[in-house]
Amino acid sequence: MALRKLLCLSLLISSACLAAAQIPCGPTVTPPASLIVNWPQFRFSPTHTGCNPYESMLSRTSVANLVVDWQYGTNSGFGSPAVVNGVVYLGSGNNNVYAFNARTGALIWKYATGGAVSAAPAVANGVVYIGSFDKNLYALNATTGELLWNYATGGAVESSATVTNGMVYFGSDDANVYALNAGTGTLQWMYPTGGSVVSSPAVANGTVYIGSYDANMYALNAASGTLVWKYTTGFFIYGSPTVANGMVYFGSDDFYVYALNANTGGLVWQYQTQYNEVESSPAVADGVVYIGGFDEYVYALNATTGALLWKHGTGFIILSSPAVANGVVYIGSDDDNLYALNSATGEVLWSYFTAGYPDSSPVVANGMVYIGAGRLYAFHLPGH
Numbered sequence: 001m002a003l004r005k006l007l008c009l010s011l012l013i014s015s016a017c018l019a020a021a022q023i024p025c026g027p028t029v030t031p032p033a034s035l036i037v038n039w040p041q042f043r044f045s046p047t048h049t050g051c052n053p054y055e056s057m058l059s060r061t062s063v064a065n066l067v068v069d070w071q072y073g074t075n076s077g078f079g080s081p082a083v084v085n086g087v088v089y090l091g092s093g094n095n096n097v098y099a100f101n102a103r104t105g106a107l108i109w110k111y112a113t114g115g116a117v118s119a120a121p122a123v124a125n126g127v128v129y130i131g132s133f134d135k136n137l138y139a140l141n142a143t144t145g146e147l148l149w150n151y152a153t154g155g156a157v158e159s160s161a162t163v164t165n166g167m168v169y170f171g172s173d174d175a176n177v178y179a180l181n182a183g184t185g186t187l188q189w190m191y192p193t194g195g196s197v198v199s200s201p202a203v204a205n206g207t208v209y210i211g212s213y214d215a216n217m218y219a220l221n222a223a224s225g226t227l228v229w230k231y232t233t234g235f236f237i238y239g240s241p242t243v244a245n246g247m248v249y250f251g252s253d254d255f256y257v258y259a260l261n262a263n264t265g266g267l268v269w270q271y272q273t274q275y276n277e278v279e280s281s282p283a284v285a286d287g288v289v290y291i292g293g294f295d296e297y298v299y300a301l302n303a304t305t306g307a308l309l310w311k312h313g314t315g316f317i318i319l320s321s322p323a324v325a326n327g328v329v330y331i332g333s334d335d336d337n338l339y340a341l342n343s344a345t346g347e348v349l350w351s352y353f354t355a356g357y358p359d360s361s362p363v364v365a366n367g368m369v370y371i372g373a374g375r376l377y378a379f380h381l382p383g384h
Helices: 002-010 015-021
Strands: 067-073 082-084 087-091 096-101 107-112 122-124 127-131 136-141 147-152 162-164 167-171 176-181 187-192 202-204 207-211 216-221 227-232 242-244 247-251 256-261 267-272 283-285 288-292 297-302 308-313 323-325 328-333 337-342 348-353 363-365 368-372 375-380
Touching: 082 122, 082 363, 087 127, 087 375, 096 127, 122 162, 127 167, 136 167, 162 202, 167 207, 176 207, 202 242, 216 247, 242 283, 247 288, 256 288, 283 323, 288 328, 297 328, 323 363, 328 368, 337 368
Parallel strands: none
Antiparallel strands: 067 375, 082 087, 087 096, 096 107, 122 127, 127 136, 136 147, 162 167, 167 176, 176 187, 202 207, 207 216, 216 227, 242 247, 247 256, 256 267, 283 288, 288 297, 297 308, 323 328, 328 337, 337 348, 363 368, 368 375
16 A cells, blocks of 8 residues: 555556545645645545545645635535546536636536536546436536536436446436446446435445445445445435445434444444434544534544544534545535534634535645535635
């Protein structure tokens, strides 16, 4: 693993290299000055850690200086973005997929689908993969927005696709998990669950992990789609799992946060939130699990034991999935604020009032923070 990190850093890291390395989030890794770090898909990498280990410009001491760099509105809200090679990609409730210049906010292209787009894009090898409520997964040219192919399912595609090893994995409201050839869109396998699959798959060590409205977390063989194991919770699983430390972390609408053995599906620990659903997807960094809840708290839990380290209340439900970078946790709340919290204590370091619920997952890359709310917001440090 260490050799692969050094090899990736010695090159100008591409999104493919970042994804393949599956780098655990620990102390910040300082990349070469010329490096542009990508956040190429939902939760940063196929393992869904939600953590950018390369961010060094934004820190606990500098984050309080964040200001709006640019913003873009559609009156329909935005989903979670991806940032690749200086371009921000994301979908909107007005049926469009957008590409913006990450530094200036200039519109590069937009592509109209037949339904609202709430899924986050995955960008790999010059292609944007994104689902729509029109029941299709789309593959678009990342430079031009031109349609390359689309794959029709039997339900809305709210699940954010995960792209790795030449495959695209995602779920659909038709209760199926899909695996497509990333180049052609050809179906490789399909696995039926007992409910809508809104969860986005995490992929690690040849296994696809994904939740379903049938209350199960599934582990499927990434090559064949055969069932490895499943674990039944008490209610819907809306959020997406994270794989780290040999465990699978996720929340369920039965009020609990779970940690399972990634190989066997055996329960390692569970943590009960105060009340109501846990639809946020966890981030894992430095041995800590960060997650938001309907009970209006952001939680920090020991990744090994599930013990509560701290919690921070916002006064409103939290659907946003946290992002972690260089000791700071970024998360939105339905009090219309984006928060930056000290990852060690939960102390509020900075907040910004947005126009609309910031329910999407924030992205932190190259000294900037992006989040979809009523508008798409891009924040930066003055002078950078």
